[in-house]
Amino acid sequence: xxxxxxxxxxxxxxxxxxxxxxxxxxxxxxxxxxxxxxxxxxxxxxxxxxxxxxxxxxxxxxxxxxxxxxxxxxxxxxxxxxxxxxxxxxxxxxxxxxxxxxxxxxxxxxxxxxxxxxxxxxxxxxxxxxxxxxxxxxxxxxxxxxxxxxxxxxxxxxxxxx
Amino acid sequence: xxxxxxxxxxxxxxxxxxxxxxxxxxxxxxxxxxxxxxxxxxxxxxxxxxxxxxxxxxxxxxxxxxxxxxxxxxxxxxxxxxxxxxxxxxxxxxxxxxxxxxxxxxxxxxxxxxxxxxxxxxxxxxxxxxxxxxxxxxxxxxxxxxxxxxxxxxxxxxxxxxxxxxxxxxxxxxxxxxxxxxxxxxxxxxxxxxxxxxxxxxxxxxxxxxxxxxxxxxxxxxxxxxxxxxxxxxxxxxxxxxxxxxxxxxxxxxxxxxxxxxxxxxxxxxxxxxxxxxxxxxxxxxxxxxxxxxxxxxxxxxxxxxxxxxxxxxxxxxxxxxxxxxxxxxxxxxxxxxxxxxxxxxxxxxxxxxxxxxxxxxxxxxxxxxxxxxxxxxxxxxxxxxxxxxxxxxxxxxxxxxxxxxxxxxxxxxxxxxxxxxxxxx
Numbered sequence: 001x002x003x004x005x006x007x008x009x010x011x012x013x014x015x016x017x018x019x020x021x022x023x024x025x026x027x028x029x030x031x032x033x034x035x036x037x038x039x040x041x042x043x044x045x046x047x048x049x050x051x052x053x054x055x056x057x058x059x060x061x062x063x064x065x066x067x068x069x070x071x072x073x074x075x076x077x078x079x080x081x082x083x084x085x086x087x088x089x090x091x092x093x094x095x096x097x098x099x100x101x102x103x104x105x106x107x108x109x110x111x112x113x114x115x116x117x118x119x120x121x122x123x124x125x126x127x128x129x130x131x132x133x134x135x136x137x138x139x140x141x142x143x144x145x146x147x148x149x150x151x152x153x154x155x156x157x158x159x160x161x162x
Numbered sequence: 163x164x165x166x167x168x169x170x171x172x173x174x175x176x177x178x179x180x181x182x183x184x185x186x187x188x189x190x191x192x193x194x195x196x197x198x199x200x201x202x203x204x205x206x207x208x209x210x211x212x213x214x215x216x217x218x219x220x221x222x223x224x225x226x227x228x229x230x231x232x233x234x235x236x237x238x239x240x241x242x243x244x245x246x247x248x249x250x251x252x253x254x255x256x257x258x259x260x261x262x263x264x265x266x267x268x269x270x271x272x273x274x275x276x277x278x279x280x281x282x283x284x285x286x287x288x289x290x291x292x293x294x295x296x297x298x299x300x301x302x303x304x305x306x307x308x309x310x311x312x313x314x315x316x317x318x319x320x321x322x323x324x325x326x327x328x329x330x331x332x333x334x335x336x337x338x339x340x341x342x343x344x345x346x347x348x349x350x351x352x353x354x355x356x357x358x359x360x361x362x363x364x365x366x367x368x369x370x371x372x373x374x375x376x377x378x379x380x381x382x383x384x385x386x387x388x389x390x391x392x393x394x395x396x397x398x399x400x401x402x403x404x405x406x407x408x409x410x411x412x413x414x415x416x417x418x419x420x421x422x423x424x425x426x427x428x429x430x431x432x433x434x435x436x437x438x439x440x441x442x443x444x445x446x447x448x449x450x451x452x453x454x455x456x457x458x459x460x461x462x463x464x465x466x467x468x469x470x471x472x473x474x475x476x477x478x479x480x481x482x483x484x485x486x487x488x489x490x491x492x493x494x495x496x497x498x499x500x501x502x503x504x505x506x507x508x509x510x511x512x513x514x515x516x517x518x519x520x521x522x523x524x525x526x527x528x529x530x531x532x533x534x535x536x537x538x539x540x541x542x543x544x545x546x547x548x549x550x551x552x553x554x555x556x557x558x559x560x561x562x563x564x565x566x567x568x569x570x571x572x573x574x575x576x577x578x579x580x581x582x583x584x585x586x587x588x
Contacts, residue, residue, distance in 0.1 A: 004530070004531060040526055040556075040557050041557045064526075065524035065525075134530070137526070
């Protein structure tokens with residue numbers, strides 16, 4: 001049985017209580033992209049400052065549950081300093097980890113194939129792997145990332161250096 | 163269909179333990195604990211009698227209705243029509259012919275918006291809604307507003323999540339339709355429907371009542387409300403999903419064009435066109451969900467057996483117990499969006515829908531921890547985003563009580579809340 005400790009890992013609660021890169025950036029030069037979870041009303045704003053093809057600053061606004069907020073916080077630390085292509089690579093890996101189709105949904109057997117830290121190169125983000133056992137919460141965990149996806153498109157469009 | 167029902171108990175002697183035993187799902191465990199089902203506002207659980215009635219229908223008389231002249235087709239037709247008559251009586255409707263089967267209350271409201279609305283509303287006409295409405299009683303009117311230039315206006319709510327009727331007369335100016343919920347699915351508030359209907363009729367407006375959250379819990383009298391349309395759904399009142407109804411005044415329904423076209427809803431079809439059938443079949447295109455209608459009938463029989471006065475009295479007592487228990491145990495750590503008391507000025511002003519805000523724990527996280535205790539509550543915006551904005555929240559955790567809940571369920575909720583508080587304490 002998937003227990004609460006599978007969902008609420010300590011590092012997740014830490015990011016929830018002490019969110020990183022919380023705030024806003026001036027738009028422009030930064031871009032702001034907003035995402036909504038229509039099921040629960042959570043909302044998120046992703047502010048991106050892309051300089052010379054590199055994500056130099058990220059800020060996260062909005063409000064939501066511990067999973068959506070901590071996932072966005074961890075996302076901000078994972079992509080800052082990366083190029084847009086590198087950020088897209090992290091995004092792709094994360095969304096693969098969150099895909100129920102990758103793991104199947106056979107009740108409580110939806111255990112990840114490999115949940116050792118560092119197995120996928122996602123680092124701290126691995127802590128969110130347990131969310132897959134709680135399918136309703138996957139949308140919480142991916143809210144920030146789907147918003148980042150749009151933010152990257154917007155940044156690229158507005159960035160002549162790309 | 164014959165459905166065995168128990169004798170009607172006198173008000174105040176509600177045997178919840180015996181009642182719970184009639185619901186197979188309430189016997190199961192989740193996460194190793196007995197299930198504590200507190201999400202009947204989303205959908206109710208189903209008693210064995212409803213499951214049996216649907217099984218018996220398929221096993222014994224399954225046939226399409228209003229078509230074959232053979233025995234089982236006649237039995238199936240009678241099952242549908244006796245369900246219609248039973249529902250009409252249950253709602254206090256003058257005639258079974260005024261009851262149209264639909265998929266759910268949402269479809270009932272859409273039927274009125276498409277058929278009555280597109281016939282009777284033009285640019286500049288006002289549809290008056292309330293801030294308590296479910297999206298089902300908002301979006302169809304907004305669609306009409308976008309298509310026809312109809313103005314949508316709103317009755318505000320006060321700080322206890324009740325309608326603020328101080329400016330009702332001014333709000334009613336130019337109104338052609340008042341569409342109002344009889345019971346909020348978020349705050350539990352019970353608006354004064356008769357007073358609103360009288361005020362609306364005084365300016366010549368038509369009145370639609372969304373009774374989805376009322377009919378399962380209180381005796382219903384559409385005539386006493388003096389409503390013009392009433393939308394109801396089966397699955398929140400012990401019946402199956404996929405079946406609801408619209409009650410409408412005969413003269414209004416008679417003047418309305420069909421909503422969906424197809425089989426059953428016609429008198430005649432030629433290559434040049436069609437002549438619609440009389441009501442209610444005019445609005446029942448295609449094969450209806452017959453087994454669901456039969457199951458709903460069985461649900462009404464169960465409610466009749468208990469007596470809606472007794473159901474309402476039980477829920478009133480239980481809601482008072484819940485408000486008292488949660489206040490005693492959590493004090494200022496817990497806020498409940500909605501009327502503070504069950505009774506105000508001699509009238510019942512709230513039902514057993516408790517939208518909770520607990521410390522700074524997000525409703526989604528709260529419901530997740532409650533789930534580990536087997537406690538089922540809904541987290542989210544409850545399809546009432548305009549109201550959530552007024553309440554100043556994006557979401558709430560909602561516990562909604564029903565006839566099969568008792569004080570032990572409320573106590574289990576309180577225990578689980580205490581555990582959630584510990585879990586998220588930083």
